[in-house]
Amino acid sequence: MLLSHYLGLLENSEKQLSDAFEYVSRKHKDEPDIEQICQKLSAWSREHHGKVMSFCQKYSEQQSSEPDKLKRDLFAEKRSGSLTLLRDLHDLWLLAQEVQLCWIVIRQAALGLRDEELKATHEFCNARTKRQSDWLLGRIKQAAPQTLLVAEQ
Template identity: 80%
Template sequence: MHLPYYLGLLENSEKQLTEAFEYVANHHHDEPDIEQMCQKLSAWSREHHGKVQGFVEKYSEEKSNEPSKLKRDLFAEPRSSSLALLRDLHDLWLLVQEVQLCWVVIQQAALGLRDEELKACYAFCSARTKRQAEWLLSRIKQAAPQTLLVAE
C-alpha cells in the first residue's frame, strides 16, 4: 500500500505551508491584512498537519523518507522590492495547490478504504485549503496592477 507515502507528502506539505504563511506574515507586517490573514491561515495548516499525523501513524507500514527529502526553492531568499509581496503570495499559492492536490488523492484513498474518519478529515481540511487558495488568488489580483504597472 502506498497511502503512507501520500500521507507523508501531505503532512510535509502542510508543515511547509504553515511555515511559509508565518514567513510571509513576518516579512509583510506593514500590510495589516497580510499579517493577520497569513497568521490565521498558518494556524489552519498547523491544525491540518496535526490531524494528518494521526493517519500517518495509523497507516504507516514502514516510514518512507522521500516526502521529508522534498526541498522547496520557494522563498529561497528574502525579497525587498515592491515585487516582493506579489512573489511571496504567488509562492504561497503554489504551495496551497500542492496541498490541495494531496487532499484530492487522500480523498480517493479514503473512499476506497471506506475510512469514515479519513473522509471527515478530508472534508474539513480540504474546504479550508480551498479557502486559503481563494484568499490568496483574490489578494494576488488586488496586488498585481499596482505592483506591475506603477514604477518604484
C-alpha cells in the same frame, strides 16, 4: 499499500505551508491584512498537520519526505522592492496547490478504503485549503495592478 507515502507528503506539505504563511506574515507586517490573515491561515495548516499525523500513525509504513525543500526552493531568493509581496503570495499559492492536490489524492484513497474518519478529515481540511487558495488568489489579483503597473523597480 502506498497510502503512507502520500500521507507523509501531505503532512510535510501542510507543515511547509504553515511555516510559509508565518514567514510571509513576519516579512510583510506593514501590509494591513497580511500579518493577521497569514497567521490565521498558518494556524489552520498547523491544525491540518496535526490531524494528518494520526493517519500517518494509523497507516504507517514508509512515509515520504519528498517536498522537504519545496518552501526553501520557492522562497530561496532574497527579495526586496515592490515585487516582493506579489512573488511571496505567488509562492504561497503554489504551496497551497500542492496541499490541495495531496488532499484530493487522499480522498480517493479514503473512498477506496471506506475510511469514514479520513473522508471527514479530508472534507474539513480540504475546504479550508480551498479557502486559503481563494484568499491568496484574490490578494494576488489585488496586488498585481499596483505592483506591475505603478510600482517602481
